[in-house]
Amino acid sequence: MAVVIQTRGKFDETFHPFSVVAVGTDGSTQGIGPARLTPWRSAAKPFQLATSLELLGDPLLSPQQLAVGAASHSAEPVHVELVESLLARFGFTIEQLRCGAHAPMHGSSARAVIQSGQKFSNIHNNCSGKHTFMLAAAAAQGWALDYRPPDHPLQQAILGRVHGWAQTSVDTALDGCGVPTFCLTLAGIAQAWHLLALCMKDDRDPRLGAIGRAMAAHPELTSGTGRFDLQLTKIANESMAVKVGAQGVFCLALPERGLGLAVKVHSGAAEALAAAVVFALQQYAPGSVTVPEEWDPLLVRNVVGAIAGSYKVQAED
Numbered sequence: 001m002a003v004v005i006q007t008r009g010k011f012d013e014t015f016h017p018f019s020v021v022a023v024g025t026d027g028s029t030q031g032i033g034p035a036r037l038t039p040w041r042s043a044a045k046p047f048q049l050a051t052s053l054e055l056l057g058d059p060l061l062s063p064q065q066l067a068v069g070a071a072s073h074s075a076e077p078v079h080v081e082l083v084e085s086l087l088a089r090f091g092f093t094i095e096q097l098r099c100g101a102h103a104p105m106h107g108s109s110a111r112a113v114i115q116s117g118q119k120f121s122n123i124h125n126n127c128s129g130k131h132t133f134m135l136a137a138a139a140a141q142g143w144a145l146d147y148r149p150p151d152h153p154l155q156q157a158i159l160g161r162v163h164g165w166a167q168t169s170v171d172t173a174l175d176g177c178g179v180p181t182f183c184l185t186l187a188g189i190a191q192a193w194h195l196l197a198l199c200m201k202d203d204r205d206p207r208l209g210a211i212g213r214a215m216a217a218h219p220e221l222t223s224g225t226g227r228f229d230l231q232l233t234k235i236a237n238e239s240m241a242v243k244v245g246a247q248g249v250f251c252l253a254l255p256e257r258g259l260g261l262a263v264k265v266h267s268g269a270a271e272a273l274a275a276a277v278v279f280a281l282q283q284y285a286p287g288s289v290t291v292p293e294e295w296d297p298l299l300v301r302n303v304v305g306a307i308a309g310s311y312k313v314q315a316e317d
Contacts, residue, residue, distance in 0.1 A: 001316055002033045002279070004265065004272035006300060008309040016272035018248070018265040021186045022284040023194035025258030029187055030284065032315060038264050039173055040182045040189055041245030045070040045130050046215065047165055047192060048179075050207040051158040052133035056140050058207065066214035067221040068129040072244060074224025075104030075124040082221065083128045090136035097122035098148050099131040099177040106224050127177040134179065148178045155180050165192040176246060186262045189251060194260030196241065197253035212253055215241040228274050228297045235289050250277050254285055261285070274298055275311035 004016040019033030049069045053059070061069075065086060073079035087094065101120045104110040113120060122128055138147040138154050147154045150172055159180070163170045168188035175181035199205045200212035215222050216239045223230040229244045241253040248265030250273055263280050265272045274297035281288050291298070300309035 002276070003314050004269075004275045004311055005314055006272065006309060006311050008300065013309065014269070014272075016248075016265050016267040016269050016276075018263060018272070018276040019186055020276070020280040020283070021190040021262050022280070023187075023190045023260045024284075025198075027194070029190070031187070031190075032283070033264075034266070035185065035187070036264075036266070037171075037183055037185055038189075038249065039175075039245075039247070040184065041175065041247060041249050042072045042127070043189070043243045043245035043249050043251040043262075044162065044182055044192075045072070045127075045243060046196060046208065046211045046241070047162055048130055048158050049133055049211055050205070051161050052130075052137040052154075053207050053211075055137040055154065055157065056133070063210075063214035063217055064221055066211050067218040069133045070211055070215055070243070071129050071222040072126040073129065073221065074106035074109065074227065075126065075128075076106045076109045076224055079129075079221065079224070080123055083123055083132055086129070086132045086136075087123075090132065090139070092132070092135055092139075094121055094123045096135060096145065097125075097128060097131045098135070098146060099125040099127045101125060105227075125177060131177065131179075150180045162192070165195055167191050186264055189249075190260045190262035192260070193251045193253045193262060194258065197255045197258050197260050200239075200241065200253060200255035201258065212241045212255070215243070216253075216255075228270075228277075231295075231297055232274075232277065232289070235291060235295070237290060238288055240288070244273070248273060252277070252281070254288060257285055257288075259285055272311060275313050279313040279315065 005012050006014040021031040068082040104124045134147045166188035171183040172180040196212045199209035203209040219233040229242050247268035250263040252261040298311050302308045
């Protein structure tokens with residue numbers, strides 16, 4: 001059993017069991033923690049994007065455009081501008097996106113929208129990049145422009161490819177942005193991210209390779225200011241593509257090692273995720289990160305910034 005313990009002073013305050021699965025260069029699988037099915041959530045985005053690109057006929061795109069297409073972005077100005085440029089390129093408007101509106105995750109960007117007198121729109125949704133590519137792919141194939149239903153040809157195409165990439169059975173449920181999310185084993189998720197790592201290195205699937213390299217080169221576009229996944233890439237000692245998913249999911253592809261990692265904090269607590277991911281990297285990719293002695297994602301602070309506790313991992317065979 002592996003558990004993230006959040007301390008407060010000398011006391012253990014909360015406990016968050018988690019699982020890790022690692023798939024190495026030779027395809028061997030290792031893991032710790034309970035083996036359970038889990039929704040993949042937004043950590044599936046590179047694979048959803050790859051299918052959209054295939055159906056679009058592989059248009060020439062910049063790494064920045066690919067990164068925002070696989071993003072759970074914070075709707076900072078750079079993210080919004082990139083999605084707007086993609087919509088213009090494919091000939092669509094913000095109103096044609098089906099992801100729904102929510103406030104930017106980036107606080108000052110949200111305040112700027114309010115102060116401008118505008119309303120939050122589809123483009124501020126963290127999934128607007130993915131949805132832009134889905135909309136364009138559906139249109140390119142002459143399919144219905146409401147691309148969200150599970151039986152839509154686009155979603156069926158994505159599901160079929162995910163089944164092959166994960167090499168396991170895959171079910172679906174409804175994701176937060178309205179399209180299907182995939183429900184499968186953590187081992188299947190790690191297998192897909194292992195494939196992504198291999199493709200980043202040798203281009204055995206050029207679409208996945210390009211997406212993974214774009215994510216590794218531009219983590220500020222797949223994430224946002226101050227968020228854990230972006231902070232992780234800043235302490236990395238090697239190239240890695242990383243992606244958070246809702247409710248305690250986190251995935252990594254390390255191309256130099258051909259390694260795919262999938263982490264699931266079973267409580268869904270986002271605060272516990274950093275400790276679980278750092279543990280996974282130290283366990284299965286030693287030397288891949290150098291963690292500062294007092295690194296904010298592993299600390300508990302009070303409202304004035306004083307350190308009140310920390311997040312630590314306890315693991316037993």
